[in-house]
C-alpha cells in the first residue's frame with residue numbers, strides 16, 4: 001500500500017528555564033516551561049533519513065537557554081516571539097515555528113516583624129513562594145474519647161535565589177559534586193503537624209488561625225535562614241513553628257531538593273553570571289525529618305508526608 005507523510009512537526013518540549021535577574025539585592029524570577037515545535041521541508045528526513053534540513057532538537061533547547069541570556073525574559077509572549085522569529089528566519093527549511101510556554105508565577109515571602117528592620121523591607125528580596133499550587137491537608141482520628149488532629153500542606157513550592165551554600169561534605173571516589181557557595185535553594189514543602197489538643201472541646205484550637213500562622217512562620221523561617229544545607233533549613237522551619245505555636249508539638253517534613261543547574265553558555269560565547277538555570281525535575285535529593293517539642297513522643301508516621 002502506498003503511503004504518504006501527513007502533518008509533522010518536531011522540536012524539544014518542556015525546556016525548564018529559570019532566569020534570575022539580580023537588581024542589586026532585589027532578585028526577580030522568570031520561570032518558564034518552553035516547548036518548541038518546528039515544521040517545514042521535512043519530507044526527506046521522514047522518507048529517506050536525510051538530516052540535511054534538520055536543525056537538531058538539542059539545538060532548539062540550547063537556543064531557549066541562550067536567548068534567556070541574550071534577550072532576557074521580559075514576558076513569555078515576547079520571549080516566544082523572539083524564538084519563533086529566530087527559527088523561521090534563520091533556517092530556510094523551517095517555515096513554521098510554534099512555541100508553547102507555561103509560566104509559573106512566584107510571589108515574594110513576607111518578612112517576620114523582628115526581621116524586617118534587619119532586612120530593611122517587609123519582603124525578603126530573594127525568597128519566593130510559587131503561586132496557587134499548594135493543598136492544605138488534615139487527618140482527624142477519634143476513638144470515642146480522644147482526638148488526634150494532624151494538619152499540614154503539600155506542594156508549596158518555595159525558592160531562595162541566594163543565601164544558600166553546600167560544601168564541606170564527605171567526598172569518596174564517586175563524588176563529583178562541586179562545592180557551592182551561592183546556589184539556588186528550592187523545594188516543594190510537604191509538612192504535617194500534630195496538635196496537642198486531645199479532648200477538652202471547650203479548648204479546641206482555632207484551626208483556621210493556627211494553619212495560617214504555622215504556614216507563615218514556616219515560610220518566614222525558610223526565607224530568613226542563611227542555609228548551609230536543606231537539612232538545616234528544614235530544622236529551622238520546624239523549630240520556628242514549635243516555638244511560636246503552643247498548640248503544635250510535632251512537625252514532620254518531606255522536602256525534595258529541586259536542583260537548579262547553571263547552564264553552560266560558553267559554547268555560544270555567552271557568560272552565565274548566575275542568571276540562567278536548568279530546573280531539573282528528577283532525580284532530586286529528598287530530605288525528611290521530624291522536629292519535636294522537647295519531651296514529646298513522636299506520633300506522626302514516617303511515611304505520612306509522602307501521601
Ligand SMILES: O=c1[nH]c(=O)c2[nH]c(=O)[nH]c2[nH]1
Pocket residue numbers: 166177228229230231257285
Ligand atoms: O542541602 C543539601 N543537602 C544534601 O544532603 C545534599 N546532597 C547533595 O548532593 N546536595 C545537597 N544539598
